[in-house]
Amino acid sequence: MTGYLGIDVGSVSTNIVFINEDNQVLEAIYLRTQGQPIRTVQHGLRELAKQLPASTIIKGVGTTGSARHLTSVVVGADVVKNEITAHAVAASQQVPGVQTVLEIGGQDSKIIILRNGVVADFAMNTVCAAGTGSFLDQQASRLNVPIEEFGDLSLRSNTAVRIAGRCAVFAESDMIHKQQMGFELPDILAGLCEALVRNYLNNVGKGKEILAPVAFQGGVAANIGMRKAFEKALGVEVHVPKHFDVMGALGAALLAKDAVAKGKTTRFKGFGVADSSFSAGSFECDGCPNLCEVIEILEQGVTIARWGDRCGKWANALAREEEKIS
C-alpha cells in the first residue's frame, strides 16, 4: 500500500493522518501536544507505524500547524503549509463546492472564504478568547457538564437564554447570573452556543460574505449545539465533514500528494525518526538588546535547524541553498 502523511502540530493537539491514493483517510491519530511537539510527533509516528501494514510506502509528507517548521525538519517533509491553506484544501475535498469554512479550534478560530475553489479571503481571531473552544470547555466544566454531553443537552432547550457573549469575562459573569436566576441548564447551554456564534460572526466573520455550502470544522464542530446555533444564525445548512477534527492534517496530506505528484521522491526520513534522538536547545543571543531566544534543533547531536533570531544571523548561518518547500 502507498499513501501520504499529514501532520498538524498545534499548541494544544497534534494530529497525524494517513491517506491512500484515493484521498481516503485510513488512519487518524489524535494526541495532546503538552508542550512537547517533537516527542508527541515521534510518539504519533510510532503508533501509526504499528497500525499500518509493514509494507506501507509513504510517498509524501506534509506538515501544518504552529509547529509546522519544527515538525518538517524532524520528519523530513515535502511541503510545509500554514493552517489556513491546509484547512481550505481539506474542506474543498470533503465538502464539494464549499464557499465558506467556519473553523473553531481550542485556541484559534478562523473563517475562510472560497470562491471557485480558491481561497478568496480569510480572517483569524486576534486577541479575543471568547470565540474559541477552550472558552466552551471552561464554561462546560463550570456547569459540571461533560463536554461530550454538552451538545445533546443544549438541543433539549426550547428557549435559549440570551447570554452576553462579547467578551469571555462578561459571558462568564452573565452566565453565572442567569444560572442563579434559575434558568434551565439546556437553555443556558443553548444560550452559550448562540453567544459564541454571535461573537464569532462579529469578530472573526465581520464583513465577510458567508455563502453556502458552509463547512464547520475544528474540535468544536463535534458540538451539535454549536452547529444548530450556526444554522439558526446564518439560515443555511451547515455541514460538518466526517473528519472535522483532523482537517489540518488531512489538508497537509493532500498538499503532500500534490507536491510529489510530478514524480519527486519524498524527503521523509522514515518511521525510524521515531527512535532517533532529537533535542531542542536554546540560548540567548547577546548580539544586541533584543536578546533573542534562539532555538536549536539537534538530531543525534548535529544542529539541523535554528530559529527565533530577529536579525536572521543564526538562521542564516545554517541556511543552505535549499529548494523552497513552504
Next chain:
Amino acid sequence: MKVTFPHMGNLYICVKGMLEYLGIEVVLPPPCSKRTLTLGAKYGPEFACMPLKLNLGNFIEAYELGADTIMMAGGCGPCRFGYYAQVEHAILKDLGYHYKMVVLEPPDKHITELTARISEITGRKSWLQVIRAIRYGYLKSRAVDEVEMLSYKIRPRELRMGETDRALAQALKEIEKADNPQELKAAALRGKEIMYSVAVDPHRPVIKVALIGEIYTLLEPFANFNIERHLGRMGVEVDRSLHLSEWINDHLFMGLIKGIRSSKAYRESAKPFLNHFVGGHGMETIGSISVYARQGFDGAVQVFPFTCMPEIVAQSIIPKAAAAADMPVLTLIVDEHSGEAGLITRLEAFIDLLARRKHHRAMGQ
C-alpha cells in the same frame, strides 16, 4: 546640548546627518529592541499605541547614553500623535529624566513660531545654513530610500538567503558614514553598487504586494516584525506606500521636487470611498489600494498599531475599496502583545491566496 530623537526605521540616518551638518552633537538611541518596547510599555499608558511606547523607550535609552534634549515632531488633526510629545515629556519628567523637549509642529499663527523652535536647537546658525542642512538631510533620505527600494526587488530573487539583508546593511552604513554632500553622492553610488552585487535569479516568478497603512509601523521594522524581510523570503516583491524622502517632499517642500512619487495620487483615488481627512494616513491607505491595483500588484497588506484611529476608519472602508479594485487586502494590527508566529501564519496564507488567484487567472486566459 546633546540632541536625540525617536527612531523610525532609517530616519536616523537623515536626521543625524542634518544635525551633524550643523555641528550639533547627536546621541542616537540604540535601535528599537525588545528592551525599548518593554521600557515603553512599562511606563506608557496601556491604551497608547505602539509608536508612543517605542518613542518613550528610545528616549529612556538615549538618556542613559547622555542625551539631554529631544527633538520631536508634533502635529495637528484628529490623530493623537499631535500631543504625544507633551505626554511623553510629562512621563519622562515623572520618571526623573530631565530632558528639554523641542517640538516641531506646523505653526498655528505665524511662521515665527516654528522658526523660533528650530533656533532652539540650531542656536546661532544662519537660516541659509539651516536650509542647506535640511536639503542635505533630504538627500540622505533619498539615498536611503533608493537602496531600500532596490532591496524590494532583489530580496525575493536572491540566490543565497540573507545576502540582500547583508548588502542593505552595508549600503546604509556607507550612506550614514558620508559627512558632506560630495561624499554623500559617492556613497549613494557605492550603496547602489553593493545592492547590485547580490546574485539574483531574474526569472524567478514573484508575487507583488504593497505595504500600506500607518507611517510609523510601516517604516520601523521592529514594529512590523520586519515584514519586508519575511515577505521577501517568501518570494514576494514589495513596495511601501510611504518613503521618508517622499514624505519630506510632500510635507516640507510642498512637492517642489519633481519626478518623485507623491501621496497626492493616493488621496485623489480615495475620494469615491472616503472624501474627508480622517487624520494620519487614512485617506492614503484607502486610495493606495486602487493605485497599486492599476500598477499590477497582486495584493496589499495594511499595517497599523492597535488603537490607531485613522487606520481603523480606513480598515472599515477597505472591503469596499478592495472589492472595487479587485485586489485582496490583509490587515495586520500590531502592539506589544503581537506574536511573530501568528503574523507569519497570516502572511503565508495570504501569499498562498494571492499565488493561487494569480495561477487561476493565468489558466483562465
